[in-house]
Amino acid sequence: MKTTAPADTTLASETARFHELASQSLEWIWETDAQGKLTYCSPSCKLLYGYKPAELLGCNIIETLIPPEDREVQRTIMEETRLSRKPLNGLRRRGMRKNGTVIPIETHCRPILAGNTVVGFRGLSRDLSAIQQLELHLEHKARELTELNNALSLLLHQGAESRAEYERRIHDNLQRLVLPYLEKIQERCKDQELELYLRVALANIEKITSTFSLTLSARMDGLTPRELEVAELIKQGRSTKQMATVLDLSSRTVEFYRDKLRVKLGIKNKKTNLRSYLSSLV
Numbered sequence: 001m002k003t004t005a006p007a008d009t010t011l012a013s014e015t016a017r018f019h020e021l022a023s024q025s026l027e028w029i030w031e032t033d034a035q036g037k038l039t040y041c042s043p044s045c046k047l048l049y050g051y052k053p054a055e056l057l058g059c060n061i062i063e064t065l066i067p068p069e070d071r072e073v074q075r076t077i078m079e080e081t082r083l084s085r086k087p088l089n090g091l092r093r094r095g096m097r098k099n100g101t102v103i104p105i106e107t108h109c110r111p112i113l114a115g116n117t118v119v120g121f122r123g124l125s126r127d128l129s130a131i132q133q134l135e136l137h138l139e140h141k142a143r144e145l146t147e148l149n150n151a152l153s154l155l156l157h158q159g160a161e162s163r164a165e166y167e168r169r170i171h172d173n174l175q176r177l178v179l180p181y182l183e184k185i186q187e188r189c190k191d192q193e194l195e196l197y198l199r200v201a202l203a204n205i206e207k208i209t210s211t212f213s214l215t216l217s218a219r220m221d222g223l224t225p226r227e228l229e230v231a232e233l234i235k236q237g238r239s240t241k242q243m244a245t246v247l248d249l250s251s252r253t254v255e256f257y258r259d260k261l262r263v264k265l266g267i268k269n270k271k272t273n274l275r276s277y278l279s280s281l282v
Contacts, residue, residue: 027126031112034119036060036078048105048127050098067096082118085111092128104128174205193245200246203236222264230257235278 028048031040038061041053049056049065056064066074070093081088087110095105109123182202189195223231226247233243240258244251262268267277 027124029124030061031122032061032120034082036062036121038064039120048097048125049095055098065095067094067102070094078121081109081111081121085113085116085118087111088123095125104132106131179205196242196245200233200236200238203232223261227257227261227264230254231261231278234258234261234275237275 026044026047028044029040029042030038030045032038038056038059041051041056043053045051045053045056062071062074062078074093077088077091087108089108091107091109093105093107094102096102104127105125106128107123107125109121111118112120112122179202182198182205186195186198186202189198229247230243233246238246240251240254243249243254247254258274259268262270262274265274265277267274
């Protein structure tokens, strides 16, 4: 009684499994001899190129499925692959369908070796049309986002210029319509404490149109509101006694805040004028 060898059974099973997978795959699986003639075509060649497998078997893969103007380049690529005997992955090229339509194709292939001799090529190919459309869509969206970002940057720049112009007008109006009258009051004021308050008020009006406090806050997030007040008065050139009067603190407490400012600003034990340093932050 004749029996089938287990090895033959296993090989037949694996072959059947391969053909089943190849028939269900959307990617075209193919194999050629050393001259590029197709020796195997999976059924998906019908979907990809419009040919039935039987129509392609024995045909040269380059002469049949590559546009004429691309064939010489493709021959060079295949020859380089044959000489290197290395796999070729992710090759993007153009393919030609049975009706002459040109489509984008991505191919992965590897030489079939018999010892050191290339006896053929085996690979798979897929249609990149949908992927290229997605890539073009993403590129378009990226350009739109870039244009939007540029437009927003321009608006922010224009907004900053408009704000600067608005602040300049406020400053000019204060200089013309408010400060002259406050200065006259200051000249006629006989009460020293009231005069001090008036000077501070004048300085604070100037502060409204300056960026000193904002700049200082940005440079030193750790400053407390009281430290910011002391810093502003130092910048105005007020003495410790004057600051003590304005802030209703003792001179010793003001000196304590001055020392803390020097520490936080990184100029402790340095021969740096605190008022000059604060002014440089504007």
